[in-house]
Amino acid sequence: MRNAEHHGGTAALTLGALGVVYGDIGTSPLYTVKEIFGPATGIPLDAQHLIGAVSVVFWGLMLVVTLKYVLLILRADNNGEGGIMALTALAAKAAGTTPRRRITLLLIGVMGAALFYGDSVLTPAVSVLSAVEGLEVITPAFKPYVLPICTGVLIALFAFQRFGTSAVGKFFGPVIVVWFGVLAATGVAQIAQEPAILAALNPLNAFSFLAAQGWHLFVALGAIVLAFTGAEALYADMGHFGKRPIQWAWTGLVLPALAIHYMGQGALLMRDPSALESPFFRMFPEAWLIPAVVLATLATVIASQAVISGCYSMTRQAMQLGLLPRMQVINTSAKEAGQIYMPGVNWLLLVAVLLAVFGFGSSSAMAAAYGIAVTVTMLITTVLTFFVVRQGWRLPLPLAIASTAFFIIVDGMLVVACSLKFFQGGWFPLVMGAAIFMVMATWRRGRELLLSSLRQDDPELLPFVQSLSQDSMHLVPRTAVYAVANPDTVPQALMHNLKHNQVLHERNIILTVVFHDVPWIPFEERVKVQPLVSGFWRVEVHYGFKNNPDIPQALELCKAHGIAINLFETSYFLSREIVVPTKGHGMALWRERMFALMSRNAGNAADFFRLPDNCVVELGTRVQI
Known part of the structure; x- marks a missing residue:
């Protein structure tokens, strides 16, 4: 078994995991709270609903990310590797020799892999665009320049790919450490001014918030799910960093920083509802806005880098499993086999990202599309995990059902919530995923x-x-x-x-x-x-x-x-x-x-x-x- 933890010190791997694994979920505070209380959801912006919504976010991070991914799914490693393709192979193997079940599981896994490409397009687009939109907070005069600057950043990011990530990879971890440190510091500053937001730690407030929504619950969840996007990266990058470094980075820094910051944004909005226009950047003093925009842009570029690299790896795996035709693969590191560059994939991805940026025009419009591909992939991961838990780990059927049924219900609710945004942009990643699935099926x-x-x-x-x-x-x-x-x-x-x-x-x-x-x-x-x-x-x-x-x-x-x-x-x-x-x-x-x-x-x-x-x-x- 190849175990990434043997390739270097645990501390170095934990730092690397911070830079690659948690960039996506770590940049979610840029847009999540703004979307939860946006006009599309109709949720009142008052203290009761702020405490309830932040409580749902906090307990969602605890259940969906910590309990499901960090404690359960990270155990389902395929010779030390993770990700939807590795899990599909593991589930198909665990399912035994029943051809129909094996083929069904393979089709489900390929569907999840196809949807991953939709995430690979939307993550760079929404992350970088939401960071650059911080310029509008400095002065509205910057608004006409947001899309051109975002385009320039994205083109530079994709043009850089041919040099590989090894040269800049060692800087990713420290930048993200600073990012999470800033998230925690700004959150503490706001909580100190409005400590009533700490009531969000009580799970009863999350339950009361969801129960009070009625059928409107799914509309609210469609925005709240943005706080969990990037959770799949914990599992997908397990082979590169190892299980322990990913778990320690989450529990030691990422989860506390995110929890504190989300409560900080809630505290800010309790004091100043007008900050909803851009709650993340309004947490900074005016003199710190430009450094905050620069840091946020760096963090989103790093988050995008992780997804782009994952797209290369996914494509190579699909090629070698006979799902895609051969494409040029360039190894960019003499030491790390996983650091590759695929020119064809790179430029096709850039074109798709730029089309998404100009097609949607803003991070708020794109947020409607962002989420549905992620939640369907999360649901597929849970379904495949059931077969690993039952047939692979040989756990009793009641225990296997209990360990996955709850998450299937939660993931199913998130999928339904995001499906309500189908006509507002949710069709985009689904159509892209369906097209890629057709390409894979046709090639095979x-x-x-x-x-x-x-x-x-x-x-x-x-x-x-x-x-x-x-x-x-x-x-x-x-x-x-x-x-x-x-x-x-x-x-x-x-x-x-x-x-x-x-x-x-x-x-x-x-x-x-x-x-x-x-x-x-x-x-x-x-x-x-x-x-x-x-x-x-x-x-x-x-x-x-x-x-x-x-x-x-x-x-x-x-x-x-x-x-x-x-x-x-x-x-x-x-x-x-x-x-x-x-x-x-x-x-x-x-x-x-x-x-x-x-x-x-x-x-x-x-x-x-x-x-x-x-x-x-x-x-x-x-x-x-």
């Missing part, structure tokens, strides 16, 4: 049809190579590696090589790469070798969805299995299939055309598997699906 189904077509047309491998060994064929004193998806049929590249070049290499490796739904495959289990006939071997290379594929490195492991491969005398033959959509029993014609388009534009297999450029030969073939 298209690959199945493609491999099925290849199996029908290609001869079986073993009889074919047995016949070759009996022929007098000119042998080339090199090693040929034929990468194939189906190890039981003859590679197209081998057939073309024999037909057109009429030569055979002395050593021929039929190579298949298998990606598993576990994060890591250790080196001792990485390679499996099966001798076929003289001069032919079938080699399987196994990777987890967090491993970095490196075929030359894997081939060096074959020496322990009796094959000494000289990498300087090795040629790699790749088959490139040109997909031809046809009407038939496969997919709808428009989906087949979509698959053909994705296949044509898929990333280079040589780059993906780190093959040396001067040793690769690509041979193409047309395949109907």
